[in-house]
Amino acid sequence: MITLLADGGETGIEGPVVPHGATILGWERKPHGWCRGEACVPSYRAAAAETAEGVDLAAFAELLGRQVVADPEEGVIAVGEPAGLTESGEAxxxxxxxxxxxxxxxxxxxxxxxxxxxxxxxxxxxxxxxxxxxxxxxxxxxxxxxxxxxxxxxxxxxxxxxxxxxxxxxxxxxxxxxxxxxxxxxxxxxxxxxxxxxxxxxxxxxxxxxxxxxxxxxxxxxxxxxxxxxxxxxAPTADERRARLHARVAAWLLRAxxxxxxxxxxxxxxxxxxxxxxxxxxxxxxxxxxxxxxxxxxxxxxxxxxxxxxxxxxxxxxxxxx
Structure with missing residues (x-):
């Protein structure tokens, strides 16, 4: 079992490859792609993260513009917020x-x-x-x-x-x-x-x-x-965003x-x-x-x-x- 740190919470998942049919980071598989509300990642793009065994969580997160820091030995994965999360000027x-x-x-x-x-x-x-x-x-x-x-x-x-x-x-x-x-x-x-x-x-x-x-x-x-x-x-740099994910994992490990x-x-x-x-x-x-x-x-x-x-x-x- 792996702990997923994302969207302000912790979730237990079976592994870094998520079974087909599961909801991933709030996104659901539809015939034409992965969708969350009106937003969709078309099937041809999602194919980069889909395997015969399931969906590679890290690859899928990257499709969404979200960075990932994983520590397989400690059983934890942190997924960051999307880059460009809001429209220009919006809080x-x-x-x-x-x-x-x-x-x-x-x-x-x-x-x-x-x-x-x-x-x-x-x-x-x-x-x-x-x-x-x-x-x-x-x-x-x-x-x-x-x-x-x-x-x-x-x-x-x-x-x-x-x-x-x-x-x-x-x-x-x-x-x-x-x-x-x-x-x-x-x-x-x-x-x-x-x-x-x-x-x-x-x-x-x-x-x-x-x-x-x-x-x-x-x-x-x-x-x-x-x-x-x-x-x-x-806006944060890519390195700043990744540093925050390392910090999130570190905090989780320290509490443990x-x-x-x-x-x-x-x-x-x-x-x-x-x-x-x-x-x-x-x-x-x-x-x-x-x-x-x-x-x-x-x-x-x-x-x-x-x-x-x-x-x-x-x-x-x-x-x-x-």
Whole structure:
């Protein structure tokens, strides 16, 4: 039996070749091809994944534009989200965001392993202050252990979600926290993934002005002015997408106590996306490593020496050099 990690869940399958007649990743075989709703992969293309024994899961996923990381020895396969999941400018959909359609939303990505956890009360205040203008905060925790996030959500009234499998971070190409995305009433990107703070608690480290950022947010909510930022998310590279799948497998293995196997996948992820702190720092708690300790600061030094920015805000949110 193999565990399939896909679409935000875990499924047991008999092997990497799926028997004929089975539904695969939500797709069903029809006479003219594989279909999911109105979308279909025609038979002549699907033939590349079909064998006499069944359908090769990895080959089928690749037909859908989805990357695969498999560890046959450990009995686990992870399938990523499709490349180009949405139309240009459309915010990738997930359940909690869909409930807020018709409302302006600030998607606030945070984690208990980041100092940005101390910004949550300020985000809660903005949520309450601007609710009358048709606005909501939706905070997304990147904690791999949901319990780590829950203690920081006590008393919060805005919608929240814990992205323990990293799927939402994958959809929005989030490589560190705090990251914020603005989504308009029609479910389109008003401002892409930027480093944004709601307080100046760590301004000496990140050089960001929360006053500028929050003022810009208020202008967008009240006056509809989103500024000159791009209206599309920065797309991940193929290596970044594959790194996230290695991280998903590593998290699954760590929860199962298979530390050595998990470290192999963490090493692979770090080689593919050395800048992705959501992976490299985010998995430290599952490894029993202090995310505020020596290993984290060594990682910061490594990235700084390589000229890799830890915080990636647009210029209008950075500290005024004057």
């Amino acid at each position: 990738p959909r997930f359940e909690e965001l869909e409930r807020l359609r018709g409302t302006k939303v600030a998607l606030v990505f945070w984690a208990s392993w980041c100092g940005c956890r101390y910004d949550l009360p300020a985000w809660e205040e903005l949520h309450r202050e601007l609710a009358g203008y048709g606005f909501s905060v939706l905070s997304v925790s990147l904690d791999r252990d949901p319990q780590d996030a829950r203690e920081w959500l006590d008393g919060v009234t805005h919608p929240t979600v814990i992205d323990a499998d990293g799927r939402i971070a994958e959809l929005y190409n989030v490589i560190n926290v705090p990251t914020v995305v603005w989504v308009d009433e029609e479910g389109r990107i008003a401002r892409p993934q930027d480093t944004m703070t709601a307080t100046d608690t760590f301004r000496s480290m990140n050089g960001l002005s929360s006053e500028r950022a929050v003022a810009a947010l208020r202008r967008w909510v009240i006056d509809g002015e989103a500024g000159t930022a791009a209206r599309e998310l920065r 106590g298979r530390t050595d196997a998990a470290e192999r996948h963490l090493t692979a992820a770090a080689a593919l996306a050395p800048h992705d702190l959501a992976i490299r720092r985010g998995l430290m708690p599952l490894r029993g490593v202090d995310p505020f300790g020596e290993e984290y600061f060594a990682l910061r030094e490594e990235l700084e020496a390589a000229g890799i920015a830890i915080y990636r805000p647009l210029p209008d949110w950075q500290e005024d050099p004057s």
